[in-house]
Amino acid sequence: MHFVVCAKQILDPDTPPSAFKIDEAKNEVIPAPGIAPVLSQFDGIAAEAALRIKEKIGDVKITVISLGKGSAQAAIKQVLAMGADEGLLLEDDAFENGDHYTTALVLSEAIKKLGDVDAVFCGRQAADWDMGQVGLGISQLLDIPCAIIGKNVDVSDNKMTVERVLLDGIETVEMALPAVVTVSNELGEPRYPKLQQIMQAAKKTVTKWNLDDLENLNKTDVGEAGRKLKLEKLFIPDNDSDVEFIEGENAQEKANNLVAKLREAKIL
């Protein structure tokens, strides 16, 4: 079987709010000095889901795909180090300034070109724009079923079973392959590659495809020309409130003072 993991390299979402800055003229986040970009957290978990199934059923090839500039190779290498077999980077100037639609379009065309893909694993959302639509987009464009926000994923007898996290419950669904799943942190921690695996992954060559390699796509379909959403403005909301630290000799006095304030404000 052939699984695809879609992986995105992003600015570290654990950047402390004090180091989070925006270039308002360019509508871009300014990378915080000294904080390296990372593989989007949920994509590591998507890779983990695929690897667990591979370990169980054997005979699975895992290809990790990333759309982005050359630096996205780091995300690919990380998933390779975790145990994926092949890497594919989709890189072209024409892909720049696209949106989630064009991202899903390019990824789906690459998956079509691979030809024999049985299952696609995505993160529930990329931890930069927090949008959560590319996995569903791929499934819609390929006209295959999709289950989102999985906490358990299994593949057997040519079908995929996904236990999904709902806001108020849990649901298990089954769908025939090929299928797409998006995974959430409830699945568990992604494995940490061993040094030897990191070194092996570093040596692996990553295949690169550009626009010309995707025969069904033209320049007008992708990047800025193909996008459906335009980012008009990016800004940091002002939600700092001036905190008043409650004073007191000890915890009891502080607690009494807080309760008094809450009662005075008619909140308690």
Place this chain on the structure above:
Amino acid sequence: MSKNIMVIGEFDNDQISETTTELLSGATKLSAGGSVSIVLLGTSSDLIASQAFAAGAHKAYISSSGDYDAFLADKWVNAVNDAITKENPDLVLLEQSSIGRDLGPRLAFKLDTGVAMDCVSIEDDDGHFKATRPCFGGNARAVYSFEASPAIATIRAKSFEIMQGDTGTGDIVQIQDTSVSKVTITNREVFTIEGLSLTDAPIVLCGGRGLGGPEGFDMIQALAEAIGTDKAALGSSRAACDLGWFPVANQVGLTGKVVNPDLYIGIAVSGASQHMAGCSGSKTIVAINKDPDANMFKASRWGIVGDYKEVVPALIDAINAK
């Protein structure tokens, strides 16, 4: 300029959901005298349609087929598509719910258009819709315009104020859809909420990893009981849920629930942006943390620096002392 706006409705048995009512109010305002329609799928949809008319809808696209009672996104998308084809709206609004999250992107890709997820406001800027949404874990806000039609947006609960509808009647149009889902639901467990739900509670007490273990939540539960369990509900940070200390259904934040209570107390929660994304709309925020530099204090009105193991029992005593 008046606009044609469609809301994808949600309901629970015999009651239209509060967020759907909010969306109808928002749609009425944004339509500027144009038309507001709703899509309702499932057994009681004709009953719900009259509630939707009272809340501002002029037209309801419905199917009362029981086939929609379980949400199967790939079937729903075809039904909604039928309504969109007939109505040709400028804007389609969905809840940022388990349904909207699944349906919004599917619709957008089916209709070759764009969807903005998890929006907190939509404006009509000189005839063009602009959607504002949190991103970068809540650290930033992005404003998007749409370069294809219809514009689609999923909306966070409590983003639009409920306005009195014109309690009118409206037209009912039957939806045609014979599609068959490619997905089978084999099991479904709905968490039963005992007492007050997290999203309705006027007071939310939220525990984090700093509690050190699940027993910390027992202490917070005791605080909730002192305040009154008809008012206070318990929430948890993701770190505490991931450690298995508290049920995932009570997770507050970007990937959990969004709460907007009158009072939110974060106890041993650091206040990461992804957590604040779920509670920054609270009217008053209080933080209890042993680290005076914890980010949670920055968003708080009041703060106590200290060990929660001392502060929480002291709060219980202070409340009980009257």
